[in-house]
Amino acid sequence: MVTALGYGTTGLSLGQRVVGLTDWYRDGTLAEYVAVEARNLAPLPDGLDFTEGASLPISGLTAWQGLFLHGRLQAGESVLVHGAAGAVGSMATQLARETGAHVVGTGRAADRAAALEFGAQKFVDLANDTLEDVGEVDLVFDVIGGDIGKRSARLIRSGGRLVSVVGPAEVWPDGGVAIDFVVESDSARLWELARRVRDGRLRTNIGTVAPLEDAVAALNPPVRRTGKTIIRVRP
Numbered sequence: 603m604v605t606a607l608g609y610g611t612t613g614l615s616l617g618q619r620v621v622g623l624t625d626w627y628r629d630g631t632l633a634e635y636v637a638v639e640a641r642n643l644a645p646l647p648d649g650l651d652f653t654e655g656a657s658l659p660i661s662g663l664t665a666w667q668g669l670f671l672h673g674r675l676q677a678g679e680s681v682l683v684h685g686a687a688g689a690v691g692s693m694a695t696q697l698a699r700e701t702g703a704h705v706v707g708t709g710r711a712a713d714r715a716a717a718l719e720f721g722a723q724k725f726v727d728l729a730n731d732t733l734e735d736v737g738e739v740d741l742v743f744d745v746i747g748g749d750i751g752k753r754s755a756r757l758i759r760s761g762g763r764l765v766s767v768v769g770p771a772e773v774w775p776d777g778g779v780a781i782d783f784v785v786e787s788d789s790a791r792l793w794e795l796a797r798r799v800r801d802g803r804l805r806t807n808i809g810t811v812a813p814l815e816d817a818v819a820a821l822n823p824p825v826r827r828t829g830k831t832i833i834r835v836r837p
């Protein structure tokens with residue numbers, strides 16, 4: 603997260619607060635100063651702080667691209683969102699509900715209340731409930747993979763979609779498609795997501811907030827943590 607210094611023709615103004623996702627072909631952003639192409643930046647709306655802004659690019663864009671760009675989710679369809687209380691899953695759950703889809707969320711037993719609060723209409727505790735009891739769905743949004751991914755593929759009705767952010771599907775849905783993807787920068791969409799947060803239509807899912815000097819420990823926690831880990835570069 604930086605203050606814009608150069609902005610070309612993007613509509614950003616000098617000194618504006620911005621939020622963005624750097625592309626994957628450069629080093630990361632755990633530094634006091636980073637160069638980011640202006641096309642990868644969106645304004646951070648008034649009313650949002652940098653911590654809220656930092657929670658959005660990867661989780662929000664991954665959820666949006668998985669559901670709508672790759673998953674082609676439509677109102678009235680059903681979607682199984684794995685890890686529905688996690689950083690990506692909580693965004694996917696909210697955005698899917700906003701579009702009028704029926705959402706079944708999954709996760710650990712301890713995630714049930716959070717997943718339902720994010721908008722899941724039903725919750726499957728993957729350790730104690732039977733995933734197959736969900737029945738047929740139009741779309742699976744997979745953030746877990748492995749055996750859960752394989753079993754989920756079998757729940758997809760003909761013509762349905764399996765979208766994974768954790769690698770290629772090992773089982774394809776019968777008569778459907780399986781897509782795995784890596785999130786891409788999209789400043790216009792990021793601006794829309796940020797405005798949703800500002801307007802109270804989308805809740806961020808912020809977990810640990812740690813200073814830059816504690817970044818390595820914060821990103822490798824010894825115990826389970828929930829929500830998006832945010833690294834604050836400046837106090």
Ligand SMILES: NC(=O)c1ccc[n+]([C@@H]2O[C@H](COP(=O)([O-])OP(=O)(O)OC[C@H]3O[C@@H](n4cnc5c(N)ncnc54)[C@H](OP(=O)(O)O)[C@@H]3O)[C@@H](O)[C@H]2O)c1
Pocket residue numbers: 660661664684685686687688689690691708709710713728729745746750766767768783784785786826827828829830
């Ligand atoms: N391809 C892409 O562009 C892209 C973009 C963003 C994220 N990702 C990947 O997507 C995955 C999720 O990211 P995230 O930021 O949403 O992580 P996260 O915040 O940890 O959310 C994942 C959620 O799924 C739960 N979960 C994982 N395995 C489970 C299992 N076997 N049974 C029940 N619950 C399980 C986690 O619980 P626990 O914490 O207890 O495990 C957590 O609540 C990561 O592997 C990440 O690298 C990919």
